[in-house]
Amino acid sequence: MNEKGWPVVAPFRYVTDENVNVTKDEIAGDYKYIAFQQAINADITKSTHIKLTEDGAITGDVSGTWEFKEESNLTLSINGETFNGIVMKQWDPVSQSETVTFTALANNGLSVWGSRYEMTQYTDSEITEMIAEKLEIGDPPSQVMEDLHLPTKGEQDTIITWKSSNTNVLSHDGKINRPAYKKKPVSVELTATIEKGSASTTKQFNITIIPETFKGLAAHYSFEGNLHDRTNRLDAGTVTGGDRINNTGGNITFVDGKIGNAAKFDGKSGIKLPNGIIDSNTYTVSIWLKPVAYSAHTTSFFGAASPEQWISLLPGGTAAHEQTMLWSGSKEWYEGLTEQLIPLDEWSHIAFTVTKGNLNLFINGEHIMSLTNFPHIFTTTDAVFALGINYWDLPYEGLMDEVLIYNNKALSAEDIEHYYRTQQLPINTTELEEKIKEAKDLLDGERYTETSLKKLTTTIEQAEASLTEMKSEAQLTQMLSLLQSAIDGLKVRNDQSTDDYITISSKDQLFMDENGNYIVHQEGKSYLFKAGVFDKGDIDKKIAITYDSITVFLPVENVMNEKGSLFTFGDVSKAIQLKNKRVISDLVDFTLEEDGTAIELKGPIEISFSIEREKVKNWESVRGIYIDENGEQMEVIIPKSYDEKNGIVTILVNHLSIYGILELTEEQHPSMDHDESATSSNDKTETKESSSTENRLPDTATNQFSWLFAGALLLFSGFLLITVKQIRKDKF
Structure with a gap:
């Protein structure tokens, strides 16, 4: 019983002699200390180190004071809480020796235990090494979704400091900034430095910051x-x-x-x-x-x-x-x-x-x-x-x-x-909120042209305003489309250089093939050709640039511009992909720009697509397809060539847009032999006509060409009629 009449539990099972009281001089010393909490679980509470000094102070992992009273009563004041208990001599089964212990109880029902031991004298260096060996930061520490609680003080008066290898996702004090939803996890090395006096030891933890999850x-x-x-x-x-x-x-x-x-x-x-x-x-x-x-x-x-x-x-x-x-x-x-x-x-x-x-x-x-x-x-x-x-x-x-x-x-x-x-579900604006966040991240820095950033900023403001006024799924879909369009419409400034595209500033970065044409040996989605890389002697040459399964043969004269030229293999929205499910290649939005403005081609561009051979039933039915920004199929292009063995289809185009490869159905495929389809010219094309049949693709010239031809025919007929009348008049 303590002096207030409450029972207290002894740290060990056996008291060596109940009739022997402990003196004050025997109490001062080093103790293994346990402070119990209210939690009821299977976790084992580990001991820490404290020292009861002869002058009544408590130092070490907790601080306070102690007072010895009559009949083995002991009062501890720790971190503002008073514990009343007793001190005794018990048998320590670990050290197999008699030792002084204490047990005490606070008014809130929490208990503390102490067991005196003869502390081995270690050097500061040995202490920091021991603390480093025991140091942990969670279970498991490898994958992190929440802020880490990083200790700054250790046993034996050690100081612990922390350093993150990537403060963008994990700060030095353990605060995390998770990657966005669907982004990849980020690995970080977290280093703890344990110091005591002039000695220090480091310990590394490999941490993986998990991306944000579905919202x-x-x-x-x-x-x-x-x-x-x-x-x-x-x-x-x-x-x-x-x-x-x-x-x-x-x-x-x-x-x-x-x-x-x-x-x-x-x-x-x-x-x-x-x-x-x-x-x-x-x-x-x-x-x-x-x-x-x-x-x-x-x-x-x-x-x-x-x-x-x-x-x-x-x-x-x-x-x-x-x-x-x-x-x-x-x-x-x-x-x-x-x-x-x-x-x-x-x-x-x-x-x-x-x-x-x-x-x-x-x-x-x-x-x-x-x-x-x-x-x-x-x-x-x-x-x-x-x-x-x-x-x-x-x-x-x-x-x-x-x-x-x-x-x-x-x-x-x-x-x-x-x-x-x-009983109507709230309109789920999560996707729009994520898209707004994605768009805002693109506003930082000076990568994009001022005009395209201004358009994106305006669209973001419209999207944010719509969040509180959203009344239908159709409205949500429309706003998502507008915002995605503004993101896709961002134009990269030609004076910017990032890891997102490959900058060509010298011919030394290029290979030359046996025909004297250039090959870019690096592969990327965008290629920035700096002004002055090429000279007049290169006008008739081509540059082969590759991304994934597509190679473009670009005439050099198209990239010889005062402000440089940016060629991009652009992504195509899911909506357009779904609208063109019959395409058997990658769909790519090809662009060529000078300082954010589209460059008019000075000659045809050759594009080679690699496709899976198993997807093709009849190679004579394979065609290129030109798709506009709305996902509409505007023109079917007869290939320049195709390689059945390697699954390569090559087309020629006179302007840049969205292109891919498809296979015509039997109803759409005109009667033609292999030689007609495998032409080296892009003069033969099949063009889309207005039709109520959903899958029908045209097999005539483009609409614009048809109108021009009809107009020319009318002009010629009028001229012929006038000439005939004039001849008849002269005769009579």
Whole structure:
């Protein structure tokens, strides 16, 4: 018992002699020290080092004072907290010797232990090496999604400093800036320097910063006769039974629900959802419930990073709290109480949002409560999720409908109230928000021309304004298209040099083939030819430039400009790709510019596409295709040549745009032999006509040429008529 009459637990099992008191002189010395916390888990609390000095001070890993009283009573003041305890002599089973120990208890119920030991005298260098060996920064430290907690002080009065090899993603004090969604993880070397006196030791940690994950509606289970995710992002749920989440069997049926059909839970089954739906500390869960029975701890929505770290939405609460609640088990229990119980045999809408520890819970569109310090559960990308079932308790019995799960997004109170009232989902602007962020990142620096940046800035402002006024999916699609168009329309200044394109500033960077033409030996998406690289003697030569499966043979005279020339293999939007699914090569938007302005070609350009031979059924039907900026097929081009063995098709073009290779169908393919199709001229082309037939491609000259020909024919006819009349008049 301590002097306040409270029992305290001794550090070791055996007291050497209960009748022998410890003197004050025996107390001063070095101690292994343990401070217990309130958390109830399997984590082992490791000891640290403190020193009780003869003058009553406590130094080392904690600081404070100590006071010895009569009958072995000891009072410790540590970090502003007072601990009352006793000091005694016990048998230390590790050192196999008698030692002085203490145990003490604070008013808040927390305990501290100490066990005296004879500290080996180490040099400062040895101490820093030992601290470095034990130093850890998390489990596992290799993949990081959150800020790191980096210690700055170590045992034995050591000082720890940190240095990151890439402060763009990881600061020296452990703050992270994750790469954007769909970007690659970034590896960082984090170096800890442990110092004591003049001695120091370093330790390296290899860290991988994980990119941001999906933001928005991650899953939508509507139970329209199946367990499919309506967003088409995730796999369907699977039925689980036998009262537990990992068991097989079970039976889920479908009946009339709140909206369309609902899932019927029989109290013996549940639905296991795909792992990793939520992997952030910001999320929303929305669910319609119609329970037919209550049971303590029964879950409707369950998510767990592990069996010791989870959240559970309880329609009927617990044995201690018979109310609808959000419950969490982690290092500490967390109870999100609503002070109300949703009724049986009636539909109720429940939603909760978590935003970095701030919890809000809604019932039937009404904001019920707000709480703070909600635990961060989903710290990995493979957390387990389930409906109506967990690891321990009776499964849910009743109906469930329209389960909505948002990752990295907390819906507003207005969104939730509107959904409850109308059952209409909020328009998901996540993709537009990400696109705005991407566009803003492009505004930094001086890479692009002022005109194209101004257009992008204006479009960004329009997109941001539309976020609060978005009323339809069509409006969202239109704004995404406008913003993407502005991004695609950025023009690179010719005086800029970045890793995104290859700068040609001297002929020394080029090879020359047996025909005297140049070859760029580097491969990239863009090539910047500086002014003055070529001279008049190069006008009749060509430059071969390659990107991926495409090679362009560019006449040198096209890049001999005062401000230099930028040739680009441009990306094509997904919308245009989907519109032209029959194309069997890469679709590329070819551009040639001088200071952001398109250069008019001074002669035809030869483009060779490598295609997969297996995709071609009839090589005589292979054609080049010219596509405009709207994705419309404007012209079908007869190849200059094709190489069946190597899968190479070469076309000639007189202007730059989007080009690719396709194979005509039997209906579209005109009767011609191999020699006609494999021509070395681009004079033979097939041009698109207006047609109501969706897949029909033209086999005449271009529309412009047709109109010009018709006009010339009319002029010639008029001239001929006038001449004939004049001859007749002269005769008579």
